[in-house]
Amino acid sequence: MGGSQLLSPPPKLLGSLLFLLWLQEFYKLDNVLLHSFALVNQQNEEKENTFMVAASPNSAPQPFLPLLAPSPMGTPFFHNSTPKLSGRCALNFTSVDSLMRTTAVDCWTSFAPFLANVICCPQFQATLTILIGQSSKETGLLALDSTHSKYCLSDIQQILGSRGGSSDLQEICSIHSSNLTRGSCPVYDINGFESVVDSSKLLSACGKVDPVTECCSQICQNAVLEAANKLALRNGELMTSFSIGNSLIEHSSKIDSCRSIVLRWISTRLNTASAKQFLRRLSNCNVNRVCPLDFPDTKAVAGNCGNMIKNNTACCHSMENYASHLQKQSFITNLQALGCASLLGLKLQEMNVSTNIYGLCQITLKDFSLQVGTQESGCLLPSLPSDATFDLSSGISFTCDLNDNIAAPWPSASQISSSSCNKSVNFPALPAATSSQFGLIAADMMLGVIFSLLSLLVMLL
Ligand SMILES: *[C@@H]1O[C@H](CO)[C@@H](O)[C@H](O)[C@H]1NC(C)=O
Ligand SMILES: *[C@@H]1O[C@H](CO)[C@@H](O)[C@H](O)[C@H]1NC(C)=O
Ligand SMILES: *[C@@H]1O[C@H](CO)[C@@H](O)[C@H](O)[C@H]1NC(C)=O
Numbered sequence: 001m002g003g004s005q006l007l008s009p010p011p012k013l014l015g016s017l018l019f020l021l022w023l024q025e026f027y028k029l030d031n032v033l034l035h036s037f038a039l040v041n042q043q044n045e046e047k048e049n050t051f052m053v054a055a056s057p058n059s060a061p062q063p064f065l066p067l068l069a070p071s072p073m074g075t076p077f078f079h080n081s082t083p084k085l086s087g088r089c090a091l092n093f094t095s096v097d098s099l100m101r102t103t104a105v106d107c108w109t110s111f112a113p114f115l116a117n118v119i120c121c122p123q124f125q126a127t128l129t130i131l132i133g134q135s136s137k138e139t140g141l142l143a144l145d146s147t148h149s150k151y152c153l154s155d156i157q158q159i160l161g162s163r164g165g166s167s168d169l170q171e172i173c174s175i176h177s178s179n180l181t182r183g184s185c186p187v188y189d190i191n192g193f194e195s196v197v198d199s200s201k202l203l204s205a206c207g208k209v210d211p212v213t214e215c216c217s218q219i220c221q222n223a224v225l226e227a228a229n230k231l232a233l234r235n236g237e238l239m240t241s242f243s244i245g246n247s248l249i250e251h252s253s254k255i256d257s258c259r260s261i262v263l264r265w266i267s268t269r270l271n272t273a274s275a276k277q278f279l280r281r282l283s284n285c286n287v288n289r290v291c292p293l294d295f296p297d298t299k300a301v302a303g304n305c306g307n308m309i310k311n312n313t314a315c316c317h318s319m320e321n322y323a324s325h326l327q328k329q330s331f332i333t334n335l336q337a338l339g340c341a342s343l344l345g346l347k348l349q350e351m352n353v354s355t356n357i358y359g360l361c362q363i364t365l366k367d368f369s370l371q372v373g374t375q376e377s378g379c380l381l382p383s384l385p386s387d388a389t390f391d392l393s394s395g396i397s398f399t400c401d402l403n404d405n406i407a408a409p410w411p412s413a414s415q416i417s418s419s420s421c422n423k424s425v426n427f428p429a430l431p432a433a434t435s436s437q438f439g440l441i442a443a444d445m446m447l448g449v450i451f452s453l454l455s456l457l458v459m460l461l
């Protein structure tokens with residue numbers, strides 16, 4: 001089988017790239033100058049010891065050292081305007097000022113649609129949760145009423161917009177004012193909440209969410225769900241109503257609403273930074289689980305690559321053309337890229353494409369991500385992406401991983417059964433970390449990629 005020559009050797013895995021996106025003009029990505037620069041990888045010698053690096057909680061997170069600073073193309077336009085506030089929202093915005101600043105940068109005007117799924121919307125939602133949680137300390141309520149929710153959402157949008165955030169966040173992130181209310185959760189006051197839910201159990205499960213293991217162990221997620229269930233069943237609801245299909249749907253939407261109430265309550269028990277971290281880590285599990293890309297019709301690829309491939313050039317040409325449609329959509333994480341590669345591969349296999357055309361056509365994981373500027377290089381975000389940052393000299397920046405061209409794994413029956421949670425089973429060296437260090441996250445992610453490389457090797461041999 002072809003394709004093995006495409007494998008980057010594991011030693012290159014630590015390579016990383018930091019993209020600095022310069023804001024020249026706001027409304028077209030085309031007009032954003034991209035400066036990327038290679039970074040010193042001072043751990044060259046240690047590259048093969050990834051497992052050891054990963055296993056040591058004390059290993060300093062330093063994979064991103066600039067080799068040379070880009071020459072500034074001028075100070076990016078950064079405008080702090082005055083938000084037009086309704087005056088009718090009682091949320092205390094000053095108490096979460098730095099959170100709002102971070103959110104505005106994560107959701108920066110022209111970038112918001114491209115970072116929406118992975119960074120911007122999770123951060124925006126965390127901000128809303130924390131704001132309402134904060135206000136419950138004054139009001140005793142873990143939800144806004146429907147009138148105030150409209151004013152508050154509009155005010156939040158105004159504040160973020162005044163700091164450079166996109167003005168379309170509600171649309172981009174599908175947030176409605178109803179998302180700030182109690183929805184259909186019957187319990188939303190703090191006293192009622194604490195009389196129904198085992199608070200100490202909830203806090204011990206969620207007070208410190210482990211970024212490495214939570215997505216698989218679901219310790220906090222299960223505790224949140226259990227609490228939401230208890231709240232939803234309050235109000236004298238009888239389980240017998242379950243026999244009717246509609247009630248089941250009703251009940252599940254109730255649980256969704258109560259889940260928001262639970263998250264708000266937990267965030268009141270943590271300081272803002274910890275609450276944000278907790279919420280982002282939870283939402284990240286959902287983010288990585290799903291490939292966010294829209295796949296256009298695969299007919300053309302199947303036509304050129306299906307059954308027996310008659311002409312490799314024509315097949316790869318149509319595959320590359322197909323990939324170019326994926327590359328206009330969104331920044332994605334490395335785990336999402338694995339999922340996307342698998343999803344597309346399965347679609348193609350259903351259309352009788354039996355050859356590993358990722359291998360044949362040298363399709364890499366990076367080919368599934370947004371390609372920026374004229375560099376024709378994708379940027380895969382780490383599985384737990386950090387926030388975007390802004391400074392006057394470098395503009396908006398965020399960290400990308402995987403400088404290397406990791407071949408996209410062509411799915412096989414054995415691979416489908418091995419979910420990403422299976423990796424920790426295969427790699428006992430995975431750190432049992434409770435630390436928040438990015439170094440650990442990066443290391444975990446690399447384990448993931450090494451895993452996929454190994455499984456690919458197994459498939460090819
Ligand atoms: C808002 O929060 C800040 C900081 O936490 C506090 O100093 C201020 O008194 C609060 N304002 C109101 C109106 O509660
Ligand atoms: C907001 O609420 C609507 C229902 O009113 C729901 O469909 C949607 O998923 C919610 N959005 C988020 C981001 O939770
Ligand atoms: C294969 O396809 C390419 C491009 O579609 C074409 O230029 C070339 O002539 C084809 N080769 C054969 C052997 O048909």
Ligand SMILES: *[C@@H]1O[C@H](CO)[C@@H](O)[C@H](O)[C@H]1NC(C)=O
Binds near residue numbers: 350351352
């Ligand atoms: C796939 O191939 C089988 C026979 O090999 C055929 O019956 C089927 O119609 C093909 N499916 C597609 C989508 O081309």
Ligand SMILES: *[C@@H]1O[C@H](CO)[C@@H](O)[C@H](O)[C@H]1NC(C)=O
Binds near residue numbers: 414417418419422
């Ligand atoms: C892990 O993957 C193996 C195959 O690689 C599969 O047999 C097993 O059922 C998977 N375990 C879980 C928990 O998904």
